[in-house]
Amino acid sequence: MDRPLFVVGDVHGHLAELTRALHASDLVDADGDWCGGDAELWFLGDFVDRGPDGIGVIEFVMRLAEQSEGRVDALIGNHEVLLLGMHRFGDRNVPGAPTPRSFARSWLLNGGMRSDQDRLTDAHIDWLTSRQVLTEVDGHLLMHSDTLAYLEWGDTIDEVNEAVWDVLKGDDLDHWWECWRKMTTRYAFRGPDGAAVADELLEVLGGREVVHGHSVIADQLGVAPEQIDGPLRYADGRVLAVDAGLYSGGPCLVVELDHDY
Numbered sequence: 001m002d003r004p005l006f007v008v009g010d011v012h013g014h015l016a017e018l019t020r021a022l023h024a025s026d027l028v029d030a031d032g033d034w035c036g037g038d039a040e041l042w043f044l045g046d047f048v049d050r051g052p053d054g055i056g057v058i059e060f061v062m063r064l065a066e067q068s069e070g071r072v073d074a075l076i077g078n079h080e081v082l083l084l085g086m087h088r089f090g091d092r093n094v095p096g097a098p099t100p101r102s103f104a105r106s107w108l109l110n111g112g113m114r115s116d117q118d119r120l121t122d123a124h125i126d127w128l129t130s131r132q133v134l135t136e137v138d139g140h141l142l143m144h145s146d147t148l149a150y151l152e153w154g155d156t157i158d159e160v161n162e163a164v165w166d167v168l169k170g171d172d173l174d175h176w177w178e179c180w181r182k183m184t185t186r187y188a189f190r191g192p193d194g195a196a197v198a199d200e201l202l203e204v205l206g207g208r209e210v211v212h213g214h215s216v217i218a219d220q221l222g223v224a225p226e227q228i229d230g231p232l233r234y235a236d237g238r239v240l241a242v243d244a245g246l247y248s249g250g251p252c253l254v255v256e257l258d259h260d261y
């Protein structure tokens with residue numbers, strides 16, 4: 001339990017910045033190989049889109065997971081659902097949608113990279129579709145999106161993960177679309193009720209604090225991403241935001257989590 005525990009938020013294709021940040025935290029060596037020893041490192045999803053080398057980031061994280069013998073792992077973010085949905089369904093219209101919707105359109109609007117689609121292999125797909133969307137580590141509830149929509153899949157971490165795996169291993173476009181839509185919602189813990197909302201989520205799923213990516217810290221503070229140099233604790237201390245907006249000029253934060261949670 002005393003091993004160091006780190007999280008990294010939304011990388012969005014910025015492989016070089018990620019490698020430098022992990023090296024600066026002594027988790028990878030100058031060649032980009034794992035040297036973190038007992039440390040545990042969780043990525044909170046959104047490896048792809050909006051940046052040059054999303055597949056490179058996925059391959060790097062897959063390699064670290066192997067080199068670290070599982071101490072490095074990752075959650076699925078909404079952009080992984082988008083990447084895979086685009087790959088699987090392309091411009092097919094979502095049958096149950098009231099107005100025309102497709103993964104192709106959303107993918108284009110949300111920074112999808114053709115080069116990532118072209119390089120996506122079955123090995124990447126198998127690895128991504130077997131990652132969790134939620135996990136709890138030492139009292140930290142790790143999640144990609146700052147939303148309560150996860151609870152629509154179940155009342156426990158296992159139920160939620162199983163439900164999402166069922167969707168991602170299946171061929172139901174409506175279900176896939178709902179998965180993307182739910183995980184794209186945000187800001188559940190902001191505002192005067194934020195702490196109560198976080199408590200509600202922690203009460204159901206467990207953990208003593210929420211740690212999330214997905215929503216850029218600078219937007220919450222109303223400053224430029226360049227001004228961010230650490231994670232943001234908010235909602236009366238119950239929530240930690242770690243996405244510093246790498247794709248919009250912010251730093252790649254490698255955040256060490258406390259043990260007294």
Ligand SMILES: [Mn+2]
Pocket residue numbers: 010046077078079144145213214215
């Ligand atoms: Mn996201």
